Amino acid sequence: MTQAILKLSGIEKSFPGVKALDNACLNVYPGKVMALLGENGAGKSTLMKVLTGIYHMDKGSINYQGSDVTFDGPRHSQEVGISIIHQELNLIPELTIAENIYLGRETTNAFGGIKWTQMFADADALLQRLNVKHSSRQLLGELSLGEQQMVEIAKALSFKSQVIVMDEPTDALTESETKSLFKVINELRNEGCGIVYISHRLKEIFEICDDITVLRDGKFIAEIAVTDIDEDGLIEKMVGRRLDEIYPRIDAKHGTLCLEVENIVAPGVRDVSFTLDHGEILGISGLMGAGRTELMKAIYGALPRQSGDVILDDKVVSPITPRDGLANGIAYISEDRKGDGLILGLSVKENMSLCALDALSKGLQLDHAKEATAVEDFMRQFNVKTPSRDQIIGNLSGGNQQKVAIAKGLMTRPKVLILDEPTRGVDVGAKKEIYQLINQFKAEGMSIILVSSEMPEVLGMSDRILVMHEGRISGEFMAADANQEKLMACAVGKKINEAVL
């Protein structure tokens, strides 16, 4: 095996009360893609923060290009050729692409003025290399998320980076954007770049990576070549136990008609109708920007409808505010936990009970005892791992935050539960727990709409699947008849004629 360009060994790092890293190791080889895997809280992000000097390690060493180094900040590590592309992009939408790439290190003339022509030319050259079809004079905010990610990569290239770390790069990307990202990764690999690829999506790991490093509870577990392991074995290494079946579908008979959505037109949604039975899980598949979230928010009352009706148990409800939606028995769990799902500065309890405070009050006064009991019940049922219900929710892992978000919706005792990307950014163990909970609600007769970009999830959990494309429904399948290829074809707008197939 070739000599590692970057070697992190025996890294230890403690925070008050937690040992986040305990003998963590990572090797990055030139011309290879190393996957860094582990459940949420396994220490991946902490390790990356130690690498770039945001955190100082308690013990261990970092060896880069043959000599021991310590970095005192991301700026420093970037200058010597180690770039990190974070989950949340650090770009400024109001500036041009070129300004973003060269922010803070613009080439200037003798008077301190920026050499604009040169900067735009350099940036254009970088973009061309990455196959981004935009002028570097365009404002960053006009680009799609995927294209913005490419700008981050262009920035990394402009530093002549030898090592590029990508933290969940495909989380916000469409399938086609993911494809072009992989193309770029392949090119970088061929040029001898060492790449660290952090992702929850095992399929991608097998597609793009050469080697895998697994962390668990801050400890180094294994470094394996992808060719030597399969998906099940990998999951076992990550969680330390075997997960027999990820999608534990139950085939319960579903009941009578519950929800009818008729001819909904809303921003991003063009004339959509569908029905949902009691005790049915309806999966909604499609690419980013297909209008799935918009449709769900229009049904819930969070987005204005231009026309169309929502009928629940033979009653026209057509909510015009979220309050309306909740009052009529529709609960919506947002795809964006940090953005509009949870209030990260408030406690677990305050988040969970927020929608249901009317029922938890006596007159004007909050019934603290009743609230605590209700919250504790859900924490037990959902197996929320938190020191106490008064813990600030921002300190919990993604999986536990998501459980609280779902509990928050359930506290209002809805008839229809809309889950928008319920497992995004959630580790494998918590994912399975969430699937089991969804099945439990289904068994209790709740109607569930499951919106997800992960096709295996939609296929594994749903009774029936709708696919959306450009604001319309482009396909409908019973779970038994569906497969990934059919869903994908509908998602990209290819109408499938069942008879021909």
Next chain:
Amino acid sequence: MSQNQAANSNANSNSNSNNNVTGDVMTKTLTQKFFTKEWLFEQKSLIALILLIVVVSFLNPHFFTMGNILNILRQTSVSAIIAVGMTLVILTGGIDLGVGSVLALCGAFAASLIAMEVSVMIAVPVALFAGAALGAMSGIIIAKGKVQAFIATLVTMTLLRGVTMVYTDGRPISTGFTDVADSFSWIGTGYLLGVPVPIWLMVIVFASVWYLLNHTRFGRYVYALGGNEAATRLSGINVDKVKIGVYAICGVLAALAGLIVTSRLSSAQPTAGMGYELDAIAAVVVGGTSLAGGKGRIMGTLIGALIIGFLNNALNLLDVSSYFQMIAKAVVILLAVLVETKKK
């Protein structure tokens, strides 16, 4: 709150353990919960206040006397009451620059009612209602017009100061020398059980808003709104109503402060309350409430207002010129903010 918890944990450990270990368990729970670094840090503004009182008491024997303490509390009551409303607004992530103008306009309005010999029982509620309406006006501009709070209340501040000038013709309005004026003056100058009425009002205002924030839905929504407006809206909460509500409450409290000031002077000054909005914001910030919204406690604001009040008084007693007092106030605010930022 923390005293309650102390009492609770004492009671718990007493009942749960036999006599031999009671003391141990008690000290343990006490040290676990109350004398940790974090706990001390949480109480930093209270500690600063106590330090200030102790140090000045040694420097000047007249400082820590019943008469002087009551005097300070009475002087602080006006800015403290305004700061309570400001805390609510700031907790939602907003700001209200219009409080000083509301104070002046409602004070002038009340003074002219009293001068017309309208009964105090009518004049006071009417003036308070006017304050609520003026506050709600800011709230409506912010919530429905989607104008930034700073701009919207800059507008109301300027507008209402102008209205006050027009209404008073730029001259003080005397409450007159009638029986009605006499009974009105009780609000600012009267005593109840040996304690000045404004102090009672301040205590009632703090207690009510503490209750509002900690024991009602509205209070929870205030924190939620300041923490994340989009998430609060999506949780089915009428965000506009909460916003208009906090500005209305802020208006009522500014009007109450205006009544106290007018009553004390037996006349309404058209320039009353100028700059009070900044004093109120200072008290809120020194009390540890984040200007970003969503984080802070009402008792912190009380302590913040008291620190500023006690400091002013102490510097007076120590013969420090009022010019230096401003500098001292600035240093206190800066220190408070620096310590708060350091935590993060």
